[in-house]
Amino acid sequence: MLTRLRPHLWPIAALILLPVAASALFVLGLRSNNPADVWSSLTTPGSPTLLGGPPGYWDASIGLLTQPLARLSASDWLRGVVPWWNPYTGIGMPLAAEMQTLSFFLPFVLIMKYWQGWFVVKLLMQVIAGLGTYALMLQIGCRRTPGLVSAGLFALNGAFLMEPHAMGSLAFLPLILLGIERSAAAARSGAAQGWHWIVFGLAYSLYGGYPEVAYLDGLLAAAWTLARFATLGAARWRFAGKIILAVIIGLALALPLVVPFLNYAAQSYLGAHKAAYAVDHLPPMLMPLALFPLIYGPTGIHASAGWVAAALPTLPLVKLGGWFGLTAVIPALAALLRARTDPARGLIIGLGMFLGVGLARCYGVPGVAFVLNAIIPDLGLLNTARFLWPALSMAVFVLAGIGLDRCVTCTLSLRQGGMIGALLVAVIAAVILPDRAIITGWYHFASPPVRVTIVLGTVFEGLAGLVILAALAGLNPVAHRHRARMIAAAMLLDAFVVAALPQLSAPRPYRYYTGGIAYLKAHLGLARVYSLRPFGPDYPAGYRLASIDDSQLPVSQAWSDYIRHHLDPYDTGMMFVGWWKAPPGSGQGRTILFDHVRDYAAIGVKYVITSPGQISPFLRSVSLPHPDIFAGAAALGAGDSRDTTLAAGQVAAVAATLTRIDHVAVLIGTYDGSSTGILSARLCAGALCAGGTAPLATAQDDAWLNIPLHPAIDLTAGAALHLRLTHVTGAHPVALWLRRSATGVTMPALRLSQTLPGGSAMPVYHDPVMSIFRIRSYHRYFSATPACRLSATGRDKASAECATPAILTRQEAWFPGWRARLNGRAVPVARHGALFQSVALPAGRSSVTFSYRPRGTRLSVTLAGLALALWAGCTIRPYRAFRRRALPHGGTGSSPALH
Template sequence: MKPLALCGLIALPIGASILALLGVVAVNPAGAWSFLATYHGQPWLFGSPGYVDASIGILNQPLGRLSALDWLHGIVPWWNPYSGIGMPLAAEMQTMSFFLPFILIFKWWQGWLVVKVLMQCIAGLSSYCLMRALGCRKRAAWLTGALFALNGSFLMATQAMGSMAFLPLLLLGLERAAQAARAGETGGWNLIPFALAYSLYGGYPEVAYLDGLLAALWALVRLAGLGPHRRRFAAKLAIGTVIGLMLTLPQIIPFLHYVGHTFLGFHKRFYAILHLRPEMAPVFLFPFIYGPIPSGRPLGIPAPFIYDWPDLGGWLGLTAVVPALAAIVRARTDRNRTLILALTLFSLIGLARCFGLPHVTAILNAIIPDLARIDAVRFITPAVELAVFILAGFGLDRWITDGPPRLPTATALVALLIAAGLTAVLPAAHAILAWYHASSPALRHLILFGNLLELSAGAAILIALLRRPTRLAASLVLGLIVLDSFIIASLPQLCAPRAYQFHRGGIAYLKAHLGTNRFYSLRPFGPNYPAGDELAALNDNQLPVSRGWSHYITTRLNAESDAIMFVGWWTPRGMAGGVTALRRNLANYEASGVKYIIADPGTDPFRIDLAVPDHAPPAGAAVLGSGQSLETTLPAAETSIIRGTANPIDRIAILIGTYNGHAHGSLAARLCAGSICAAGAAPLDHATDDAPLPINLTPPLPIAAGQTITLRLTHRQGPGAVAIWLRRTADGTTMPRLTVSTDRQSQHIRRVYQDRVMTIYRLPQHRALFTASPACRLTPYGLNKLDADCPAPAKLTRLEAWFPGWHVTIDGHPAAIRRTGAVFQSITLPAGQSRVRFFYRPRGTRLAVSLALAALVVWVGLMGREGFFFVKKTTAVRLSRDC
């Protein structure tokens, strides 16, 4: 490869993320998803700040960092003890734990961005080499490399960057193997194991599988055209594929074993029918059709439409589609016509699956194994993009080599381009117009300007392709297409804030006090982010997720929780489900080893607020001037919820109106249960209009069943009037709209830390990680080792998830480990002193590692004999050296 082309393809991804790499803007998922940061400086644009799917933050960033820390400490990252009650780490695959050496860069919180840029460079360079191996000129090869390096999937599915980047390298391996077979040479297949292994180690087997469909089609095309050399090519293909798969066995065997014990969520049914709405079709040609990706939904746009953005896997761009269509209409006379037709067919079928064409989807689900179980809509897009970008390279190369098409072909090109545009835009015209008119003036101007530029660039490229090529014209066409992709790839940087300020005081407190216990977060510092700091949290967000852990969540911790997202602040039924379940099942949380509860700053999850009356219609307001009072006997039907509280009421909140701040003085409250009363007052001078006014009561008021409850409100010492908003109860009477609050569930729950992002509470009866019955003296050394001194044989319980693959040694000798209770581990301790060590090694890994090492030895040995690239001066050699 010429140095200038090499530098250019490396510079493009770096330039597209230069502001983030230099720290001018903060493209850091932890700033948004750890809930530990405040940001400074408004973004220049509204949209995605360099990533769309939160998985890059919630999964890749913290668990990738944990994997890197394990490797750097000499530990194979088989197990994650810091999420939930412990779970496999490498077998989860999305953690990219075996994606060496790139995973080591995840040690730094911004390492994901560096790896993303590296993957874009690999994608661009290998695409360039592929096109050169296909005989294309340097400009055409550089176009394909640049387009794939800047493709939209690196934004829309950033978490899958490791798998998608190696597809062109896999195709290059197939192409070189075919060339070697045709020339009667040995070797040529050595890139296949490398690309195949890295595609799988990249963390997303779905992407690797769908990329493999394009690779399989490519191999079939080459096989069909090799005539008497087919057997040689098939042998090379088989050797490369078998060695590649054997190299991945240390990843694949634990993954398959883990999947057999897990809940797969949407993978069982939903993805079989998932598809994009027609409103998303224009995005494939005009990525800016709705503004920056993904654009916030303007008022007046139906809510379901916005949910398609996370399902979008990328786009093509009009400027890339024009030369791709030029290649298609000229395919009949092209030397690569069979490959062009195959790539066209793959692209059309892939797009048809994305938009859920009924018969196409049903047929594909029926004939392609497990296609219905994976998110094909998103993850087939990188392969479709590469297919179209290869076609674009062919189109540019044919124009430079043979000149413009003849009039009938040119007419067909224009007609096909118009048909493609109308097919994409017309079904979505109503959505485009509605979105445009509902947007702000600034966004409307941005949309109009961006799409006019895209349309103008596409028209200019079309006109150029219909005229005689010159060196200047070829350079301008290349520059225009690449500039368009570069601008679209660069814009997400402008949607990021200028800086995040992370508040890590709570992390320091937990590191000093958590020990071998866990905490549970109702939002701050989670989920999975604690694992990046090697702190154990009961929260987790994983897919797949162990069936045992899923059952434990729904039966012991939170019946309403989504097993995939046990995050504390969200459940499928509402945002408050985590708090409610925590109060209801507090003893189970403590029994799971939870020592601390983390809540939003200034909030107390153990204070119970009860609305009285609940869901009652408004009934006007009672206006109290200075010195006036309102006394109400609360109806028994509306206050039964208060009588059911076990703890005394120490605060109420009254919904008031201050007439735009004109109420002054104070509002006094007196709440009585029978003859026992509690009183308090709150100032009105700075009270919020039409909002609850909290009033603390002294002393806390216990309420027993059958007692009559009365409330007296008095406006004291101030001009102006205060409105007491009323509600009409079921029996027709009116009463103030109030909220009563009871004290914590236990007076022993203490607030131990608070800062700008979190409040930490300590639970009094948390269970230790290791307990013994009958009692022993236990001295833990971290999470996996302890010394025990028992007067008699005892049962040791360890609050870590039991899973096949756990082992234990007592004084260096293997011992039996059993499941105890629902999901935890237990062993039998002997009488006397003993040293206990737990370790996790997935079943079958010794065999898997042995086979992988054997494959590596064979691969390296064959490369040493034949040369990684060809060593003989054949046509294939010259093609390979050109890149």
């Protein structure tokens, strides 16, 4: 075995080191790609970055969902608990069945116990993807160098940057294809087995947490299977039997996750999966990225401020699932051009057809989506235009390896090289010329470092493509034996640069503030929090703290409906947070919370979290002046004051929203935190005045400073208001940001507010990243009607002492699969209202425990166990038969090398 492996040691080592080298700054800790840096909002802003692209990931789902909930799943496993249920997000929801949580992606999910575990898993997935592709290329019959090129390209493919939350599913595609190839070889020779990699790859693709990618990768596997089936002659039915057996076993092994997922999806809101994705496609402006990944700068870069200010078209990178690169497309075209005379022509033609149909679907060729949705089950539910790209990339990279391998011994003719060149020129012109205004405009508004990236990246891609085409046609002076290595070096360098460039978009490690987490751990109990920005969504679950914020898809339809009807009428259904798609003038969720605070308290919300400098969500506010036009700033030194008079017309506009004023907020600048002392406010309405102060040492720079006033000022129609702001003490000045009203009056930017009636909330904690408010009256997690004496030892266990029979209500989402035991006896869990659970209690003392297991779990686990036993039996039996043939009767010794 070692003798056979020795020639492949350096390619294997290269494929292990390649992803690590492409992320060297992250591995060494010099730059940070931790999604929690940004999406947990527990940090202060990081250091400036050289480029403006994504810091090692693009899709925020890796942070808003996968990172924290995979951490929760790992924590459950390490506690000896199967991660079926997540009680910490929303009002509770399935955990494993959400899929993107990677809950059953063992053993890899255990690494996600650590916040940077996702990055370690990503590197492992890239290594698995690379090694699997290398083995596949060798099985096809390619040499080591072409095999290394294809493997390196897939290990560094754009999907790992654009959708890292799907990494667990896309990494195992090469192993499925390897199993198909080995099955074809075994069918030709009449040998047993050959199909085991299909089982392994298929099961892990599903356990990898992204069913869309697994399904669409399966389409490539199906096309590959059909291509081999068509060329196997009499062995084709033996081959088909192997594939069918492998697919049955692989799917059966994944049933413990697939069945809960299907049950959950059937009762969930699915967003765009219901209709929009059926016809969605990539816009023309994204076409150039398939060949020139750096034509807009670092892949995934956000629009510059100038581009946004000019109201130019948005670059919809959220739809981008990957790219090929010109250097990979050229040898792939060489393979397609010579397919008719190639020994693998069936496979090459099959991959070419898959690419043609797939690209037509992704780019919206009329009629293609309609036909495919009609003949492929459930394809219309998937985001095909985005998540088909891993499969498309694999097809291109395999063809590129085949094309390179064939040109090692037989270069392209001048006619063939000319045909490829002419085709590329036509394609490049077709995808770039229609969007040249966008491309040049993007360059014009880009920063100097991004411009350098655009020029160097695009020029290198073009020159490398020319060199590769010339080498494939034998037009370069490089010796014949070195031609393949030169082409390989150019292709891998291109992929490496594109994959490594995001490191220059990442900041240095951030500083975290976790005092608020410690406060919540000490005081939250079984209650929940709601965040208007910091510490959410899903990140509280990573710390085992309950929050009603969520970022899920699928998400329970009942919970989604309740949010829209009772908590937030503007909710999108996919992301319930206080800062996402709030309506204009709503204060990013503050006004909505103000109007519905009793509904939030009714579902157990005890604390509300806001950003420092954000106006309290328990204040109704009016901003002045309106409209506001920037008018500079005024510095107040110690003892300085600034007076502002609000005319009767402005007071009338305020009185339309407020009945009294008990807070005033001022937009201030602290000169990067150097302001000290106290800022006082004195507001007068005629002879009645109110005053208050706020410290400047803890104030945020370029943020609102809120000053409580006492007593409250009642608004009187027709009366003017006079405000005096004074920097009472302090060695360093404070800046008041000024605005100019429509009448030309210059005044500080102000917010006048009144407190929610009844004093129902109070501030309890403040630090540089969050402020926490406590709702005084909220609904407890366990309650009983009629009242009983209750005590809870956790979310799943309660004790009750009731004088009469009662109904115990538990504020956890009702869902099929919940069970309860009352004094050791199984009792039904009823649905209480629209959302929660209830259990009937007898008079006297009762002990109730709750547990959750999805419907169909026993059957699916049993079938998975039988499939595992069948797989093991199919593996062991041929091995024993081989041993009997290999060893003489009664003899001992080593067996021949296994093939």
